[in-house]
């Protein structure tokens with residue numbers, strides 16, 4: 147045990163205990179008080195309100211109760227506090243009627259379009275606000291996507307931390323522009339569903355949740371990176387995750403919460419637990435968890451233990467927790483409520499549809515809950531909050547569509563007279579508005595708490611029919627029929643189509659990791675049946691998936707086009723039709739790598755399911771690949787991907803030229819100026835965000851139709867950067883405007899101090915390595931025609 151001092155300042159008591167050979171349990175106490183930096187007026191109001199609360203009321207603020215929303219902090223009428231309504235999830239207000247279902251985070255990332263990502267956040271914020279939700283449980287930056295099988299990767303953005311960081315912060319800025327609090331989740335190292343929570347085995351032994359064992363540098367440069375961007379953008383709250391880190395549960399991990407988040411990043415908001423993710427009272431409170439969800443106060447409330455509630459009185463009475471810590475928790479929770487004016491009379495009431503969709507009942511127009519909430523009236527129930535968001539959803543959907551193959555410019559389809567449509571992902575859903583796992587229907591979103599409830603869903607088949615009223619549109623959407631009665635069924639298509647469209651899908655959900663990277667429902671046989679039928683030498687395959695698929699039919703001579711459509715939300719059919727028929731020129735780029743075979747990916751989930759063992763610590767996931775995930779692994783191990791990270795075709799062509807690199811500073815130091823013992827403003831040391839170099843490039847549309855593309859900048863760190871550093875990392879991107887044929891635009895990339903630093907584990911600081919950086923610019927991670935160099939030290 148030793149006393150040490152973090153560069154960022156606070157005194158830390160660091161007990162270093164070995165857990166898995168090289169992994170240690172680090173501890174950082176005490177939990178730093180919020181200072182209100184950036185939120186001064188709101189912090190003063192929150193402090194004044196906290197000072198008025200008696201202990202029971204403070205317990206109400208920090209422990210959830212049963213109520214109308216997914217998470218509930220009750221109102222305290224004595225002091226005029228209206229309570230907090232927390233609602234799922236990252237792509238829709240799930241528990242509500244008349245709300246939109248937006249594209250998933252993955253789709254937002256595939257646009258590589260900061261403005262569209264921001265607008266998606268704005269529209270989400272408007273809908274949550276309209277329903278009276280104070281907090282949206284999103285966006286997601288964890289899972290980041292370490293393992294390709296991760297069941298929730300699609301809820302987040304990309305396995306690249308730079309792309310995710312920008313998408314995460316733009317989403318937060320959009321949501322919070324509507325005075326809705328964002329909750330960035332899940333913090334941290336939550337990279338698999340399998341054994342995400344503890345289980346009890348046949349011998350009655352509690353087997354603990356998987357432990358993500360992550361070294362300090364990997365933590366900073368990959369998993370913490372996007373959270374830092376989010377905190378910098380003013381993120382109101384963060385959800386601690388289910389998994390353990392170096393064998394300590396995330397919600398009672400003092401290193402990640404007190405240390406990394408509240409000290410190093412200067413986070414001023416509150417940490418809430420994932421639902422049931424709290425595993426202790428005193429430990430979790432002292433380690434930085436501020437709000438317990440879904441909670442349970444104690445006698446008279448629900449039956450699930452929260453460890454908190456009225457037990458907090460015991461912790462205070464026996465001296466294991468101080469009232470000043472409880473005050474800090476309450477202030478952290480109340481500050482965003484005031485900052486976003488959620489105390490104001492104009493803040494919407496909770497729509498009563500929330501109650502019914504949460505399985506509650508209305509008695510005499512008053513919901514049956516024991517605590518007071520900010521309820522609306524029956525007269526304004528079922529508020530329609532969708533506005534014109536369907537247009538934005540359609541636009542993001544087409545902007546996120548990635549064109550992977552287009553032999554002889556078979557796409558866009560001009561005006562085909564005969565269209566054949568195949569596959570169970572094409573027709574209307576047969577499972578109702580709230581069944582993302584249905585066999586027949588479009589895969590517009592995934593499952594679990596991050597899903598949405600459709601008020602309408604435009605299927606690809608419907609959109610194709612509407613777009614081509616005079617064409618012959620024939621279809622077979624029963625995959626079993628197609629693959630078991632091959633010749634007889636498909637031969638009913640007549641006469642020969644101009645184009646055959648095959649719609650495939652992959653389902654993924656919270657609670658389960660993917661077990662195959664193939665599309666579902668005998669997809670390979672479906673494609674082979676179609677292409678070998680002699681009817682379809684011009685076959686276009688469209689996938690709707692939660693991330694990478696392996697595409698065994700990609701080289702099939704009759705597959706002339708391939709489109710990755712991701713999870714684009716309620717306008718899925720229109721979004722894809724807009725691209726197929728050329729109303730929109732595709733500009734989406736893969737936010738991940740597509741491999742030739744599943745075994746080309748590294749860092750698989752760990753799976754000890756069925757292993758007969760009574761070791762509570764059986765589930766260890768060593769992140770030994772460090773920084774080398776997704777394209778960094780393919781680059782480092784020299785594996786050729788089928789379609790690389792950042793790749794995506796257009797109906798036109800672009801050329802890049804005139805790379806200019808200017809370093810803004812001549813006397814840069816390796817380390818940012820130290821802040822001494824101060825807690826930094828949100829985001830961490832402000833010097834990390836200083837722009838140290840600027841890179842520009844000219845982009846010209848060299849084809850015949852208008853279109854946009856996304857120039858990308860990758861940095862190769864100098865050779866004497868310590869440790870295993872990826873050959874190159876994404877450090878800049880920007881989508882051009884829609885350029886007319888022949889038109890040119892100059893794109894600018896800003897390199898911040900952080901972008902050119904590595905995490906120095908010895909100094910516990912970001913450090914710029916000496917030597918020359920390779921600056922690589924192009925239109926994908928493997929097509930980088932322009933290069934230059936920049937040196938800081």
Ligand SMILES: *[C@@H]1O[C@H](CO)[C@@H](O)[C@H](O)[C@H]1NC(C)=O
Pocket residue numbers: 166167168169766767768
């Ligand atoms: C994790 O790493 C430690 C050594 O660093 C090793 O003892 C342990 O077996 C590893 N666990 C797994 C599941 O690979």
Ligand SMILES: *[C@@H]1O[C@H](CO)[C@@H](O)[C@H](O)[C@H]1NC(C)=O
Pocket residue numbers: 168169170171172359360361362363391392399401402
């Ligand atoms: C986990 O152990 C590694 C040492 O291998 C250390 O660098 C890291 O900070 C530890 N993380 C936590 C959360 O304790």
Ligand SMILES: *[C@@H]1O[C@H](CO)[C@@H](O)[C@H](O)[C@H]1NC(C)=O
Pocket residue numbers: 176177178179470
């Ligand atoms: C937080 O503030 C209280 C006073 O309100 C003080 O007693 C306590 O020591 C502070 N805690 C820390 C970690 O600075």
Ligand SMILES: *[C@@H]1O[C@H](CO)[C@@H](O)[C@H](O)[C@H]1NC(C)=O
Pocket residue numbers: 200201202203222224
């Ligand atoms: C705290 O305030 C509540 C009203 O909000 C009241 O019902 C309760 O009795 C008070 N508790 C104490 C210990 O004063």
Ligand SMILES: *[C@@H]1O[C@H](CO)[C@@H](O)[C@H](O)[C@H]1NC(C)=O
Pocket residue numbers: 442443444445450451452453454455456457
């Ligand atoms: C309070 O602690 C006791 C054990 O000390 C536990 O049984 C109970 O469930 C806890 N209360 C709540 C609300 O979790």
Ligand SMILES: *[C@@H]1O[C@H](CO)[C@@H](O)[C@H](O)[C@H]1NC(C)=O
Pocket residue numbers: 428460461464465466
């Ligand atoms: C205080 O009470 C809690 C709950 O019963 C218990 O977990 C903790 O160990 C106690 N602490 C002390 C110092 O007695």
Ligand SMILES: *[C@@H]1O[C@H](CO)[C@@H](O)[C@H](O)[C@H]1NC(C)=O
Pocket residue numbers: 487490491492493
């Ligand atoms: C507060 O509410 C009033 C109406 O009740 C409105 O006029 C005012 O703009 C609101 N202020 C803020 C900051 O939202």
Ligand SMILES: *[C@@H]1O[C@H](CO)[C@@H](O)[C@H](O)[C@H]1NC(C)=O
Pocket residue numbers: 553554703706
């Ligand atoms: C593409 O065009 C080339 C040259 O015209 C032709 O040889 C080839 O058969 C075409 N491929 C397809 C799939 O139509």
Ligand SMILES: *[C@@H]1O[C@H](CO)[C@@H](O)[C@H](O)[C@H]1NC(C)=O
Pocket residue numbers: 295340658659660661751753754755756
């Ligand atoms: C984990 O292993 C079990 C037992 O072998 C298997 O049924 C399950 O599909 C595996 N999970 C994943 C995600 O591979």
Ligand SMILES: *[C@@H]1O[C@H](CO)[C@@H](O)[C@H](O)[C@H]1NC(C)=O
Pocket residue numbers: 625626629630666667668
């Ligand atoms: C695949 O097709 C076989 C029959 O060929 C059928 O038994 C099986 O259920 C199908 N699997 C799926 C996932 O549709």
Ligand SMILES: *[C@@H]1O[C@H](CO)[C@@H](O)[C@H](O)[C@H]1NC(C)=O
Pocket residue numbers: 674677678679680681682683702703704
């Ligand atoms: C492609 O279509 C041609 C002509 O119908 C057929 O002969 C050939 O077998 C097909 N190839 C595949 C791989 O299905």
Ligand SMILES: *[C@@H]1O[C@H](CO)[C@@H](O)[C@H](O)[C@H]1NC(C)=O
Pocket residue numbers: 810811812813
């Ligand atoms: C060098 O650093 C000093 C202090 O950090 C700063 O004021 C000055 O502008 C810098 N000079 C140049 C040329 O960047």
